[in-house]
Amino acid sequence: MSSKKLIYLPLGGAGEVGMNCYVYGYGAEDQERLIVVDLGVTFPDMDSTPGVDLILPDIQWLEERRDRIEAIFITHAHEDHVGAVGHLFERLGAPVYARAFTAHIARGKLAEYGLSDKTVKTVSAWPETVNAGPFTVGFLPVSHSIPETSALVIDTPDGRVVHTGDFKLDPTPIVGEPWNPDAWAEVAKPGVKALICDSTNVFSPDPGRSESDIADNLEALISEAQGMVVATTFASNVARLKTLADAGHRAGRSICLMGRAMRRMIEASVTTGVLADFPTVVSPEEAAQIPRENVMLLVTGSQGERRAASAQLAQGKYNGMRLKEGDLFLFSSKTIPGNERGVIRIINQFSEMGVDVIDDQGGRYHVSGHANRPDLTTMHKLMKPQIVVPMHGEHRHLREHARLAQTNGAQSIVAVNGTMVSLSGNAPQIAGYVETGRTYLDGSVQIGALDGIVRDRIRMALNGHVVVSVVLDENDEPLGEPWCELKGLPEIGRSNAPLVDVLESDLDQFVGRAGDKTRGDDDKLEEGIKRIVRKTCLDEIGKKAEVTVIISRLEA
Structure with missing residues (x-):
């Protein structure tokens, strides 16, 4: 029995709508050759990500294995599928393949960062294919809300995988190729090992409209x-x-x-x-x-x-x-x-x-670009896959789509971002988990979602901010009173006195009474000052402000 496996790993787009990034691999464990499908973004909001410009998938796992990445394939030119190409390309370094319209958009993304557009290769529609290590990949046209949308036909040593991307069954789409069931049936003839399938509209009960x-x-x-x-x-x-x-x-x-x-x-x-x-x-x-x-x-x-x-x-x-x-x-x-x-x-x-x-x-004035529940059933029955793995949806969409696939006779599994699935056996199996998160584009800098920067920004927005400055002489004695600068806080508290005056008075008493060990230790002094500021703010305005302490010491 071969030790090599076919794996599927979503890093974005599974358990959410947007920020699509999927990985396929084939080989022995931790030696798989890899291809990436889509590099998309999602968009921030003022409540949870204030000041952030874009949200990108966390590709650290991929970056650590960049020498094993054969290629990047982009299914279509929506921002949640191509928007991160310019931001993340240098960290991956693999050639990008897309059809002409999508390739044009991808080259523009790279040009914004001064990167060569020669790394983007234009590919014609199926049956033309690209060889990428153990994979042979073709772009199968499908209707959606943007030109030249394509599913990917991915042939592997363990069988054929069809990655639908975003799709709808529209025979008259105005722009782009119409839904062609005959072409899809032809692709299905050799047998489909796994169908990795759009789940966005699984709860919509009526057939999609053109x-x-x-x-x-x-x-x-x-x-x-x-x-x-x-x-x-x-x-x-x-x-x-x-x-x-x-x-x-x-x-x-x-x-x-x-x-x-x-x-x-x-x-x-x-x-x-x-x-x-x-x-x-x-x-x-x-x-x-x-x-x-x-x-x-x-x-x-x-x-x-x-x-x-x-x-x-x-x-x-x-x-x-x-x-x-x-x-x-x-x-x-x-x-x-x-x-x-x-x-x-x-x-x-x-x-x-x-x-x-x-x-x-x-x-009356809008139709969705995604397949509704009856359309998903049509896709399942046309392709007759052994396995259906739902993608492109929140967890509730993935779970419901898995149930639908099982009703239609396929094996299925719910695989959210970071879930590595083996597609090699007769049924999908969890092969491991990868830590995934989000990367924020904050201005011109990429930061991690767990770096604390956005968290601190939210805290300042919720609680306001106090900057305290203290000056000590060479004997650790205070030179004058501490002084405070307030941002985002009311000027007058419950005592009907200026909040800044109350804070400075309380801090003056604290610093004056503090022992030598406290005044001689920056960490202890800072901790005490923060405690006083938060307590005073809570008493005066009902909020524990964020506090920054600046301690200056004169040298002998």
Whole structure:
């Protein structure tokens, strides 16, 4: 019996939606040759990750084995699948393979960091394949909400694995290749050892709908609007942008794109030939000269992002454009859980202006890019895999998808981030666990989620901050009173005296009464000062402030 095994290891995207990063390996234990599928990001929020710009997968396990990585394969160009390529490539060093549109986006990510775009290799669709150590990998087209989305057909010494990536069963997707069950059935003919499958919409009971289903609804809505029409969706949802632009054009409106990410995505689509007939667009300056009832803006910010075009318009003005009473704003998108607060804030700001806001209204103006429960069953029965491993979903999605797969006759297992699964036997087996976490892009620096930086930032936001300065002479005697600087704290406490005065008085008494051992030991003195500050703050304002102590000593 061979000691070599086929392993699957998610480092992101399993137990969450976003930050996709999956590893496949084949070989003897701790000697496996590896391939990586997707390097994505997820996005921070002010509650749990204040000040953070992006969240990346923790790739330390991979980095320690970079000499065993054969290649990186990117399934499609959504940020949660390709967004970390520029940030993490130097730590992995393996060539990147993708289809033309995705490769174009990936090269742009590398260029932002001054990295050579020659490391990205363009691959044609299946049946063309790439040899990567013990793996042979092909890109199998599938419909989604962005051009040239592909599943991966991964042939290994232990059988064929199909990694679906994000997908839906859409025969008329407007942009991108339609769902082709015959091509998938052909791939399934030799037998599928394991299907690693999207789980996002496993709880949606009705079959998924086509992108073309909403075109008439959008055109009717836009045609009936009296003022300016503004629509937002994901900048990367090229199919929806095309649907919206076509509907606006047919309604007699000039189309204006607002938001750098949206313009870049359309430009990339045209450059790579996946979008040939997008309506002519006008600049914001030109749009400002056209009667409002003849203009339609397509803007970024469907998830309430504070710096995107939607939020800027809601605050009053963006690129010279303002919304007025009687204008129409459409969210042609689904709000990702966790983003509701930002979206509602924008809706209310527009409401105060007299702007009519419309959301997706149960699917009239939006269809998902992911397979619903009946579509997953269709995929299971078409591919007839021995094993189904759910991915791309929160834990509840993975667990429900595993149940569905078992109902459809396959072996299944729930494998969240860090769970190494052996796919070599007749049933999936847990082969070990890897420590996984998150890496934060904080400004221009990558920091670990457990480094304490964001934790301290949250504590300061919740509790305020006091800086205490103490000066001691060469005999450890205080020179004057300690003084305090306050940030994020009320000026007046319960005693109706200035909080800074109460703190300085209490600290003066403490330092004056402290023994020689305490004043002569920085650690003991700092500990005592922090204790006094927190107690005084609790008494005066009901909060234990964060404290920084600066001790200065004069030398003899």
